[in-house]
Amino acid sequence: MRQMVFALTAVAALAAGVAYTAAASAQAEGEAAPVFGIKLPPGYRDWRLISVAHEEGMLNDLRAILGNDVAVTAARNGTRPFPDGTIIARLAWDYAPLAESEKAFGHHQSYVAGTPKNGVQFMVKDSVKYASTGGWGFAQFNDGKAADEAVINTCFGCHAVVEDRDYVFNRYAP
Protein backbone atom coordinates (compact mmCIF):
# COMPACT_ATOMS: atom_id res chain seq x y z
CA MET A 1 0.00 0.00 0.00
CA ARG A 2 2.76 2.38 0.92
CA GLN A 3 4.57 1.59 -2.30
CA MET A 4 1.44 2.40 -4.21
CA VAL A 5 0.98 5.65 -2.36
CA PHE A 6 4.55 6.66 -3.12
CA ALA A 7 4.19 5.67 -6.75
CA LEU A 8 0.98 7.66 -7.10
CA THR A 9 2.64 10.64 -5.50
CA ALA A 10 5.58 10.38 -7.84
CA VAL A 11 3.27 10.24 -10.83
CA ALA A 12 1.26 13.16 -9.52
CA ALA A 13 4.41 15.17 -8.93
CA LEU A 14 5.63 14.34 -12.41
CA ALA A 15 2.35 15.41 -13.92
CA ALA A 16 2.55 18.57 -11.91
CA GLY A 17 6.00 19.19 -13.34
CA VAL A 18 4.60 18.91 -16.85
CA ALA A 19 1.77 21.24 -15.91
CA TYR A 20 4.33 23.69 -14.56
CA THR A 21 6.21 23.69 -17.83
CA ALA A 22 3.02 24.23 -19.78
CA ALA A 23 1.72 27.03 -17.57
CA ALA A 24 1.68 30.26 -19.46
CA SER A 25 2.53 32.50 -16.54
CA ALA A 26 2.35 32.88 -12.79
CA GLN A 27 -1.11 33.32 -11.40
CA ALA A 28 -2.14 35.72 -8.69
CA GLU A 29 -0.78 34.81 -5.27
CA GLY A 30 -4.29 35.07 -3.94
CA GLU A 31 -5.48 31.84 -5.53
CA ALA A 32 -6.17 29.23 -2.86
CA ALA A 33 -5.17 25.63 -3.47
CA PRO A 34 -8.01 23.08 -3.27
CA VAL A 35 -8.81 20.81 -0.31
CA PHE A 36 -6.98 22.80 2.38
CA GLY A 37 -7.56 26.32 1.04
CA ILE A 38 -3.93 27.38 1.31
CA LYS A 39 -2.67 30.41 -0.59
CA LEU A 40 0.88 30.84 -1.86
CA PRO A 41 2.76 32.28 1.14
CA PRO A 42 4.32 35.61 0.14
CA GLY A 43 8.08 35.87 0.46
CA TYR A 44 8.66 32.14 0.98
CA ARG A 45 11.79 32.22 -1.20
CA ASP A 46 13.40 34.39 1.48
CA TRP A 47 12.77 31.87 4.24
CA ARG A 48 15.68 30.15 5.92
CA LEU A 49 16.98 26.76 4.94
CA ILE A 50 15.98 23.61 6.83
CA SER A 51 17.62 21.02 4.58
CA VAL A 52 18.39 19.87 1.04
CA ALA A 53 17.69 16.66 -0.85
CA HIS A 54 17.92 14.82 -4.15
CA GLU A 55 15.13 12.68 -5.53
CA GLU A 56 16.00 10.02 -8.08
CA GLY A 57 13.73 8.30 -10.57
CA MET A 58 10.90 10.15 -12.25
CA LEU A 59 11.19 13.10 -9.89
CA ASN A 60 14.91 13.53 -10.69
CA ASP A 61 15.37 16.83 -8.93
CA LEU A 62 17.43 18.74 -6.41
CA ARG A 63 15.31 20.27 -3.67
CA ALA A 64 15.50 22.64 -0.77
CA ILE A 65 13.30 22.69 2.30
CA LEU A 66 12.73 26.20 3.63
CA GLY A 67 10.70 27.22 6.64
CA ASN A 68 9.07 30.29 8.08
CA ASP A 69 10.42 31.46 11.45
CA VAL A 70 8.13 29.17 13.43
CA ALA A 71 9.20 26.19 11.33
CA VAL A 72 12.94 26.87 11.48
CA THR A 73 12.93 27.42 15.24
CA ALA A 74 11.02 24.19 15.80
CA ALA A 75 13.15 22.26 13.32
CA ARG A 76 16.37 23.41 15.00
CA ASN A 77 15.14 22.71 18.50
CA GLY A 78 13.58 19.38 17.62
CA THR A 79 10.17 20.59 18.80
CA ARG A 80 7.57 17.95 17.92
CA PRO A 81 4.80 18.24 17.09
CA PHE A 82 5.49 21.42 15.13
CA PRO A 83 3.53 24.33 16.60
CA ASP A 84 0.57 25.91 14.86
CA GLY A 85 1.77 28.55 12.43
CA THR A 86 4.53 26.35 11.06
CA ILE A 87 4.89 26.53 7.28
CA ILE A 88 7.39 24.30 5.50
CA ALA A 89 8.17 24.88 1.81
CA ARG A 90 9.64 22.37 -0.60
CA LEU A 91 11.25 23.89 -3.69
CA ALA A 92 12.68 21.73 -6.46
CA TRP A 93 14.78 22.21 -9.56
CA ASP A 94 16.02 20.13 -12.44
CA TYR A 95 18.97 17.91 -11.50
CA ALA A 96 21.46 19.46 -13.88
CA PRO A 97 25.09 18.43 -14.43
CA LEU A 98 27.44 21.40 -14.19
CA ALA A 99 29.22 21.60 -17.52
CA GLU A 100 32.30 23.28 -16.13
CA SER A 101 33.17 20.51 -13.70
CA GLU A 102 32.19 17.76 -16.13
CA LYS A 103 34.69 19.16 -18.59
CA ALA A 104 37.40 19.42 -15.97
CA PHE A 105 36.92 15.95 -14.49
CA GLY A 106 36.06 14.11 -17.68
CA HIS A 107 32.91 12.77 -16.05
CA HIS A 108 29.88 14.02 -14.16
CA GLN A 109 31.05 15.46 -10.86
CA SER A 110 28.72 18.28 -9.88
CA TYR A 111 24.96 18.42 -10.16
CA VAL A 112 23.30 21.75 -9.56
CA ALA A 113 19.84 23.25 -9.45
CA GLY A 114 18.56 23.85 -12.97
CA THR A 115 15.16 25.22 -13.89
CA PRO A 116 12.33 24.86 -11.35
CA LYS A 117 10.33 21.65 -11.62
CA ASN A 118 7.78 19.55 -9.72
CA GLY A 119 6.13 22.69 -8.35
CA VAL A 120 6.53 24.31 -4.94
CA GLN A 121 4.87 22.45 -2.09
CA PHE A 122 3.81 23.63 1.34
CA MET A 123 2.81 22.06 4.64
CA VAL A 124 0.87 24.36 6.97
CA LYS A 125 0.31 23.42 10.60
CA ASP A 126 -3.09 24.17 12.13
CA SER A 127 -3.98 21.50 14.67
CA VAL A 128 -7.65 22.50 14.73
CA LYS A 129 -8.40 23.33 11.11
CA TYR A 130 -6.50 20.33 9.74
CA ALA A 131 -7.14 17.92 12.61
CA SER A 132 -8.18 15.09 10.30
CA THR A 133 -4.80 15.09 8.52
CA GLY A 134 -2.45 15.15 11.45
CA GLY A 135 -2.77 18.89 11.88
CA TRP A 136 -1.27 19.58 8.48
CA GLY A 137 -2.70 21.20 5.39
CA PHE A 138 -0.97 20.64 2.06
CA ALA A 139 -0.66 22.73 -1.08
CA GLN A 140 1.26 22.77 -4.32
CA PHE A 141 1.74 25.58 -6.78
CA ASN A 142 3.07 25.16 -10.28
CA ASP A 143 4.42 28.46 -11.56
CA GLY A 144 2.13 30.18 -9.07
CA LYS A 145 -0.98 28.21 -10.10
CA ALA A 146 -2.51 25.89 -7.51
CA ALA A 147 -2.32 22.19 -8.32
CA ASP A 148 -5.66 20.43 -8.54
CA GLU A 149 -7.42 18.34 -5.95
CA ALA A 150 -6.14 15.00 -7.26
CA VAL A 151 -2.56 16.09 -6.61
CA ILE A 152 -3.26 17.51 -3.16
CA ASN A 153 -5.10 14.39 -2.06
CA THR A 154 -1.94 12.30 -2.50
CA CYS A 155 0.05 14.32 0.07
CA PHE A 156 -1.16 13.06 3.41
CA GLY A 157 -1.07 9.36 2.52
CA CYS A 158 2.61 9.61 1.76
CA HIS A 159 3.49 11.77 4.77
CA ALA A 160 1.72 9.25 7.01
CA VAL A 161 4.82 7.07 6.53
CA VAL A 162 6.59 9.43 8.96
CA GLU A 163 3.72 9.91 11.39
CA ASP A 164 6.19 9.40 14.24
CA ARG A 165 8.07 12.51 13.07
CA ASP A 166 4.89 14.56 12.94
CA TYR A 167 4.48 13.70 9.25
CA VAL A 168 7.64 15.58 8.24
CA PHE A 169 10.27 13.73 6.18
CA ASN A 170 13.04 16.28 6.49
CA ARG A 171 15.40 16.76 9.41
CA TYR A 172 17.20 20.01 10.13
CA ALA A 173 20.66 20.16 8.50
CA PRO A 174 22.96 22.07 10.87
Added chain:
Amino acid sequence: MRQMVFALTAVAALAAGVAYTAAASAQAEGEAAPVFGIKLPPGYRDWRLISVAHEEGMLNDLRAILGNDVAVTAARNGTRPFPDGTIIARLAWDYAPLAESEKAFGHHQSYVAGTPKNGVQFMVKDSVKYASTGGWGFAQFNDGKAADEAVINTCFGCHAVVEDRDYVFNRYAP
Protein backbone atom coordinates in the same frame (compact mmCIF):
# COMPACT_ATOMS: atom_id res chain seq x y z
CA MET B 1 46.08 21.39 -15.46
CA ARG B 2 42.47 22.05 -14.68
CA GLN B 3 41.93 18.39 -13.97
CA MET B 4 44.84 18.46 -11.56
CA VAL B 5 43.50 21.53 -9.80
CA PHE B 6 40.09 19.92 -9.40
CA ALA B 7 41.65 16.68 -8.15
CA LEU B 8 43.78 18.54 -5.63
CA THR B 9 40.77 20.47 -4.46
CA ALA B 10 38.77 17.30 -4.08
CA VAL B 11 41.56 15.72 -2.05
CA ALA B 12 41.89 18.82 0.07
CA ALA B 13 38.18 18.92 0.68
CA LEU B 14 38.18 15.25 1.57
CA ALA B 15 41.04 15.75 4.00
CA ALA B 16 39.17 18.64 5.49
CA GLY B 17 36.20 16.37 5.98
CA VAL B 18 38.35 13.94 7.91
CA ALA B 19 39.76 16.79 9.96
CA TYR B 20 36.24 17.96 10.67
CA THR B 21 35.26 14.56 11.98
CA ALA B 22 38.34 14.45 14.19
CA ALA B 23 37.93 17.94 15.58
CA ALA B 24 37.15 17.78 19.26
CA SER B 25 34.85 20.79 19.32
CA ALA B 26 34.07 24.09 17.66
CA GLN B 27 36.73 26.74 18.05
CA ALA B 28 36.11 30.38 18.81
CA GLU B 29 34.50 32.25 15.95
CA GLY B 30 37.26 34.82 16.21
CA GLU B 31 39.90 32.59 14.65
CA ALA B 32 40.94 33.93 11.27
CA ALA B 33 41.57 31.52 8.41
CA PRO B 34 45.05 31.70 6.87
CA VAL B 35 46.01 33.45 3.60
CA PHE B 36 42.99 35.79 3.40
CA GLY B 37 42.45 36.42 7.12
CA ILE B 38 38.72 35.70 7.03
CA LYS B 39 36.85 34.93 10.24
CA LEU B 40 33.79 32.72 10.48
CA PRO B 41 30.88 35.04 9.65
CA PRO B 42 28.43 35.04 12.55
CA GLY B 43 24.89 33.95 11.73
CA TYR B 44 25.70 32.57 8.29
CA ARG B 45 23.35 29.61 8.82
CA ASP B 46 20.47 32.12 8.82
CA TRP B 47 21.39 33.53 5.41
CA ARG B 48 19.09 33.06 2.48
CA LEU B 49 19.46 30.31 -0.07
CA ILE B 50 21.16 30.89 -3.41
CA SER B 51 21.20 27.31 -4.70
CA VAL B 52 21.74 23.63 -3.93
CA ALA B 53 24.03 20.98 -5.40
CA HIS B 54 25.25 17.42 -5.19
CA GLU B 55 28.89 16.46 -5.60
CA GLU B 56 29.71 12.91 -6.61
CA GLY B 57 32.97 11.01 -6.20
CA MET B 58 35.15 11.52 -3.16
CA LEU B 59 33.22 14.58 -2.06
CA ASN B 60 29.90 12.68 -2.10
CA ASP B 61 27.81 15.35 -0.44
CA LEU B 62 24.69 17.42 -0.68
CA ARG B 63 25.37 21.12 -0.40
CA ALA B 64 23.65 24.45 -0.07
CA ILE B 65 24.92 27.83 -1.16
CA LEU B 66 23.77 30.63 1.13
CA GLY B 67 24.53 34.31 0.81
CA ASN B 68 24.48 37.43 2.92
CA ASP B 69 22.07 40.16 1.79
CA VAL B 70 24.57 41.69 -0.65
CA ALA B 71 25.23 38.30 -2.19
CA VAL B 72 21.58 37.25 -2.56
CA THR B 73 20.55 40.57 -4.10
CA ALA B 74 23.38 40.39 -6.61
CA ALA B 75 22.78 36.71 -7.34
CA ARG B 76 19.08 37.33 -8.02
CA ASN B 77 19.68 40.36 -10.17
CA GLY B 78 22.57 38.82 -12.07
CA THR B 79 24.88 41.62 -10.97
CA ARG B 80 28.43 40.78 -12.06
CA PRO B 81 30.97 41.32 -10.76
CA PHE B 82 29.55 40.79 -7.30
CA PRO B 83 29.84 44.01 -5.25
CA ASP B 84 32.27 44.40 -2.38
CA GLY B 85 30.72 43.07 0.80
CA THR B 86 29.40 39.94 -0.87
CA ILE B 87 29.85 36.79 1.19
CA ILE B 88 28.87 33.42 -0.22
CA ALA B 89 28.77 30.35 2.03
CA ARG B 90 28.97 26.74 0.92
CA LEU B 91 27.62 24.25 3.45
CA ALA B 92 27.79 20.50 2.85
CA TRP B 93 26.42 17.34 4.42
CA ASP B 94 26.75 13.64 3.98
CA TYR B 95 24.76 12.30 1.00
CA ALA B 96 22.45 10.07 2.99
CA PRO B 97 19.73 7.77 1.63
CA LEU B 98 16.42 8.31 3.40
CA ALA B 99 15.49 4.98 4.94
CA GLU B 100 11.76 5.66 4.90
CA SER B 101 11.51 6.14 1.16
CA GLU B 102 13.98 3.35 0.40
CA LYS B 103 11.75 0.99 2.31
CA ALA B 104 8.63 2.19 0.52
CA PHE B 105 10.08 2.12 -3.00
CA GLY B 106 12.28 -0.94 -2.63
CA HIS B 107 15.26 1.03 -3.89
CA HIS B 108 17.08 4.27 -3.19
CA GLN B 109 14.75 7.13 -4.03
CA SER B 110 15.53 10.03 -1.72
CA TYR B 111 18.91 11.31 -0.62
CA VAL B 112 18.96 13.86 2.16
CA ALA B 113 21.47 15.93 4.09
CA GLY B 114 23.16 13.80 6.75
CA THR B 115 25.87 14.95 9.10
CA PRO B 116 27.97 17.97 8.09
CA LYS B 117 31.07 17.16 6.06
CA ASN B 118 33.73 18.80 3.89
CA GLY B 119 33.71 21.91 6.09
CA VAL B 120 31.95 25.22 5.52
CA GLN B 121 33.52 27.39 2.84
CA PHE B 122 33.25 31.12 2.22
CA MET B 123 34.02 33.54 -0.59
CA VAL B 124 34.35 37.17 0.48
CA LYS B 125 34.41 39.95 -2.09
CA ASP B 126 36.82 42.84 -1.54
CA SER B 127 38.09 44.11 -4.87
CA VAL B 128 40.98 46.00 -3.27
CA LYS B 129 42.14 43.70 -0.51
CA TYR B 130 41.90 40.57 -2.65
CA ALA B 131 42.77 42.14 -6.01
CA SER B 132 45.30 39.43 -6.88
CA THR B 133 42.67 36.68 -6.66
CA GLY B 134 39.90 38.20 -8.70
CA GLY B 135 38.65 40.26 -5.78
CA TRP B 136 37.78 37.19 -3.75
CA GLY B 137 39.12 35.91 -0.46
CA PHE B 138 38.53 32.28 0.47
CA ALA B 139 38.14 30.48 3.78
CA GLN B 140 37.12 27.11 5.11
CA PHE B 141 36.15 26.12 8.61
CA ASN B 142 35.90 22.57 9.85
CA ASP B 143 33.71 22.42 12.93
CA GLY B 144 34.55 26.07 13.50
CA LYS B 145 38.31 25.57 13.12
CA ALA B 146 40.00 27.30 10.20
CA ALA B 147 41.43 24.99 7.55
CA ASP B 148 45.16 25.35 6.97
CA GLU B 149 46.98 27.25 4.26
CA ALA B 150 47.40 24.26 1.95
CA VAL B 151 43.64 23.88 1.71
CA ILE B 152 42.95 27.58 1.19
CA ASN B 153 45.57 27.84 -1.54
CA THR B 154 43.62 25.37 -3.71
CA CYS B 155 40.50 27.56 -3.87
CA PHE B 156 41.34 30.23 -6.41
CA GLY B 157 42.89 27.88 -8.97
CA CYS B 158 39.66 25.95 -9.20
CA HIS B 159 37.37 28.98 -9.22
CA ALA B 160 39.45 30.42 -12.06
CA VAL B 161 37.62 27.90 -14.28
CA VAL B 162 34.59 30.20 -14.05
CA GLU B 163 36.42 33.50 -14.30
CA ASP B 164 33.78 34.65 -16.79
CA ARG B 165 31.15 34.30 -14.05
CA ASP B 166 33.23 36.32 -11.58
CA TYR B 167 34.75 33.08 -10.25
CA VAL B 168 31.42 31.85 -8.88
CA PHE B 169 30.24 28.35 -9.88
CA ASN B 170 26.70 28.62 -8.56
CA ARG B 171 23.76 30.29 -10.25
CA TYR B 172 20.71 31.59 -8.39
CA ALA B 173 17.94 28.98 -8.17
CA PRO B 174 14.61 30.83 -8.38
